[in-house]
Amino acid sequence: MIRLLIADDHAMVRRGLQVFLATQPDIEMVGEAANGEETLERVVHLKPDVVLMDLNMPVLNGIDTTARLKKEQPHIKVIVLTSFVDYDHVLPAIRAGARGYLLKDIEPEELVAAIRRVFQGMVELHPDAAGLLMTHVTLPEGAEASSGPGRQEEAVQELGKLTRREQEVLQLIASGMNNREISEALYITEKTVKTHVSHLLDKLGVADRTQAAIYALKHGIV
Structure with a gap:
């Protein structure tokens, strides 16, 4: 309920x-x-x-x-x-x-x-x-969003830190799936999904799944 x-x-x-x-x-x-x-x-x-x-x-x-x-x-x-x-x-x-x-x-x-x-x-x-x-990466309040070449290069470097599996998890987060659905889609346990989510949030420097989804949309990962 x-x-x-x-x-x-x-x-x-x-x-x-x-x-x-x-x-x-x-x-x-x-x-x-x-x-x-x-x-x-x-x-x-x-x-x-x-x-x-x-x-x-x-x-x-x-x-x-x-x-x-x-x-x-x-x-x-x-x-x-x-x-x-x-x-x-x-x-x-x-x-x-x-x-x-x-x-x-x-x-x-x-x-x-x-x-x-x-x-x-x-x-x-x-x-x-x-x-x-x-068209905007979520930034701390008061910061300016940037989409210039420097920011794009930085984004590529950030995405390059992700493993193939972490990139897959990020795609599924951005498509709206929860951990259970991601585990079923990738044939892995929910515990493993949570580990991947924690790692990718840390690598991308975002605070939560919402910001990760926004990041993925911004950079055409979906």
């Missing part, structure tokens, strides 16, 4: 999402919040697995709330559900720790499928969001 909390400052949006998602047999609606501060307070008691997060909220916006959640409740997976798909929203949201970035015009069935996949450990990105990320 997927425990879900909705964070959005529009009551009609929350109600519409609840009406549909409550019909799903594997999703339990545990609560809602109208701003970031409420979200942070309620996740402590309601213990959701996934939070649907609006970005434009009062008191504390969705990006800052996501960053706080990642620090304070790292097991909770955040899916941004917004009307914005531009550089100033997409990259900060992913940097903050969001595992998904979707637009509010998404079909209900597609939203349910995305929630299930993120719950399983996959990354879900709207095509326009993925397109933006393909």
Whole structure:
């Protein structure tokens, strides 16, 4: 059962999402919040697995709330559900720790499928969001993304550090597979997959699977 909390400052949006998602047999609606501060307070008691997060909220916006959640409740997976798909929203949201970035015009069935996949450990990105990320490597806040010859040469050197198997694992991470699915695809144990993931994150200098997926998209590994 997927425990879900909705964070959005529009009551009609929350109600519409609840009406549909409550019909799903594997999703339990545990609560809602109208701003970031409420979200942070309620996740402590309601213990959701996934939070649907609006970005434009009062008191504390969705990006800052996501960053706080990642620090304070790292097991909770955040899916941004917004009307914005531009550089100033997409990259900060992913940097903050969001595992998904979707637009509010998404079909209900597609939203349910995305929630299930993120719950399983996959990354879900709207095509326009993925397109933006393909042109920018995720960097620490305040750093400038570079796609010039020097950066490309550096990327080639980084990828050259990966073993053939690590490159295969990176491709599958970027395609949205979790560790269990990767182990089945490559006929290796999940423990071995975890070891490969740990090694490739270290070699590429990225913090987590989301950044590894972005890196792979950026450099055409998928």
